[in-house]
Amino acid sequence: MRLVVARCEVVYTGRLSAHLPMATRLIMVKADGCVAVHSDEGAYKPLNWMTAPNHLVEGEGEWVVSNRAGEKLVIRFEEVLSDSRHVLGPAPGLAKDGVEAELQRLLADAPFVLEEGLSVLRREYPTDLGPVDLLCRDPSGQVVAVEVKRRGEIDGVEQLTRYLERLNRDPALAPVRGILAAQAITPQARTLAAARGLACVEVDYDALREVEGNAPRLFPV
Amino acid sequence: MRLVVARCEVVYTGRLSAHLPMATRLIMVKADGCVAVHSDEGAYKPLNWMTAPNHLVEGEGEWVVSNRAGEKLVIRFEEVLSDSRHVLGPAPGLAKDGVEAELQRLLADAPFVLEEGLSVLRREYPTDLGPVDLLCRDPSGQVVAVEVKRRGEIDGVEQLTRYLERLNRDPALAPVRGILAAQAITPQARTLAAARGLACVEVDYDALREVEGNAPRLFPV
DNA sequence: GTGTATATCTCGGGG
């Protein structure tokens, strides 16, 4: 990784045009070639950047970084205050818990926490509007579409409504009903869901991880 | 700005839980107090971070950064390879030339490219759900709501649907119909638009700039 | 590759 502290001026042209007037900033060049320009205030993310792969040309007091899509980042240096290189080596990636993907996986393994007797037909069931998180069947044989969210808000209700409208056009599935499953559901989302005849279930994440630990014994496949 | 290169391990708990195993990384502390952990590869944005305002406690080989919302970032150091501070001073912000805003402006000047005989009543027509990009009238006198997007996706159809539902409650405007205008529209968005009786128009941005150049002569106001 | 959905989204504007 190369770290340059310098008074510079930056121009980006590509998907839009952006300009940074002359000031002191940090320029970070990572091992994969991506370039980021940081100021000392404001945000954790860079003001301007160029993702890899790109082509960096170091000219006379000027860097030109361009990529295949025709985007260009030009950094014009007035004064370089510091320029250092560091060998960081490979680093293992970030492991995340508690994102929607994991919630979906946990629910797919334990759909009964949503409703007694529910079983999963498919995850990511495709429709021509996009994939339904979980397609299930209840003990009576009715198909149930489940939309999984970390936080249940109006968007989730809209999404579930779209899918149901689509699923119910398929005579092999109809009538399909819907469940919005989330760790927390806002009152507005509940109201809209109720108006559309959709069920809401709040899911206790920690309890679900407990269930996962026990499920293999309690519900052998 | 403080830049620390170190072998470290990072744990974030808050809106989710995330863990970075021991490896060499860059830790950036900006003047406003925000902390970011960068690896040497992958992305231009940090793996882990904590936005300002927060509270940083430097302990024995360990930093604990926490904020009012109860989020916590813990960095445990094994070996510090470099630790430097730089005074960058204030920097002027980023100036952008937007894209959707310009597309909207171009269409407002040449609504007839969307549909023969269309004229603009108002840009950013306010509703209590948000502003309608373009409110137009067709030759028959019917009001037409236009949602302008750079890329036409399902979100845009939902947005237009909400606005239309709102506009059609106003007897002075109803019945209002809708057009989704974008440089490119996905098949799924077309499907949903068709199901809702909304029109889709793909707009050639460059051609539109041509029209703008010619319009003053061809279509004098 | 295309397209959808998520994100510790971030960031800004308006009520």
Added chain:
DNA sequence: CCCCGAGGTATACAC
């Protein structure tokens, strides 16, 4: 203060 909308969104994942 929240809500909404846009982002050079980036990123992951399925078809």
